[in-house]
Amino acid sequence: MPAESAPGLTQALDLAFQALAGGVTDRRSPFHTPALATVARDGAPSLRTVILRAFDPATRRLRIHTDSRSPKTAELRAEPRAALLAYDPATHTQLRLAGRVTLHDCDAIAEDAWVTSRESSRMTYAAALAPGAPLPAPLAGPDDPQAGRIHFVAVVMTIDCLDWLLLDPAGHRRARFTWDETGAMRASWIAP
Numbered sequence: 173m174p175a176e177s178a179p180g181l182t183q184a185l186d187l188a189f190q191a192l193a194g195g196v197t198d199r200r201s202p203f204h205t206p207a208l209a210t211v212a213r214d215g216a217p218s219l220r221t222v223i224l225r226a227f228d229p230a231t232r233r234l235r236i237h238t239d240s241r242s243p244k245t246a247e248l249r250a251e252p253r254a255a256l257l258a259y260d261p262a263t264h265t266q267l268r269l270a271g272r273v274t275l276h277d278c279d280a281i282a283e284d285a286w287v288t289s290r291e292s293s294r295m296t297y298a299a300a301l302a303p304g305a306p307l308p309a310p311l312a313g314p315d316d317p318q319a320g321r322i323h324f325v326a327v328v329m330t331i332d333c334l335d336w337l338l339l340d341p342a343g344h345r346r347a348r349f350t351w352d353e354t355g356a357m358r359a360s361w362i363a364p
């Protein structure tokens with residue numbers, strides 16, 4: 173990409189936010205299924221794929237859904253710092269996000285997330301056994317999606333660091349954006 177047409181810092185952030193917004197609406201986007209990193213109780217890193225359910229660029233908040241019985245929920249309760257990672261080979265763009273999460277199981281955020289979820293998604297939370305529980309054989313699916321409400325948790329992450337990397341044969345570009353507790357942003361180019 174010629175230097176004059178390469179994105180500036182403001183455009184890089186716009187592209188990153190557009191990628192996240194697209195990840196919510198486009199099920200084929202790699203940003204629809206980022207990897208969520210948490211810190212396990214013994215301090216080890218812990219990674220898994222999740223679905224990006226919502227993103228608001230104005231507040232830098234994104235939302236994922238999970239099961240209150242899952243190991244990741246316990247990990248986030250103990251250590252609310254988390255990270256998300258996704259790479260889009262079509263646009264050669266990697267996003268690394270870090271932030272803090274809040275967990276919502278019985279407030280308006282949880283209720284709104286639940287009622288706007290598809291029935292097939294709700295079924296996940298109606299399973300009789302907790303995610304990760306040992307099974308002698310694969311379980312048949314539950315038949316009452318509403319039964320999953322008590323296990324449903326909306327995880328809201330506020331991004332406080334966004335690392336944008338664009339792979340480009342003419343020169344890779346990488347920018348880091350950080351926000352302090354007042355919302356003030358710092359943006360800088362960094363070595364790829």
Ligand SMILES: Cc1cc2nc3c(=O)[nH]c(=O)nc-3n(C[C@H](O)[C@H](O)[C@H](O)COP(=O)(O)O)c2cc1C
Nearest residue numbers: 205220221222223237238239242243244245303304
């Ligand atoms: C494409 C895909 C999407 C997934 N989405 C979610 C999700 O949104 N929430 C979730 O809790 N688990 C999701 N999972 C399952 C997790 O990756 C993981 O296996 C499970 O939640 C248990 O994680 P844990 O033991 O770290 O809690 C998804 C898996 C795949 C392959």
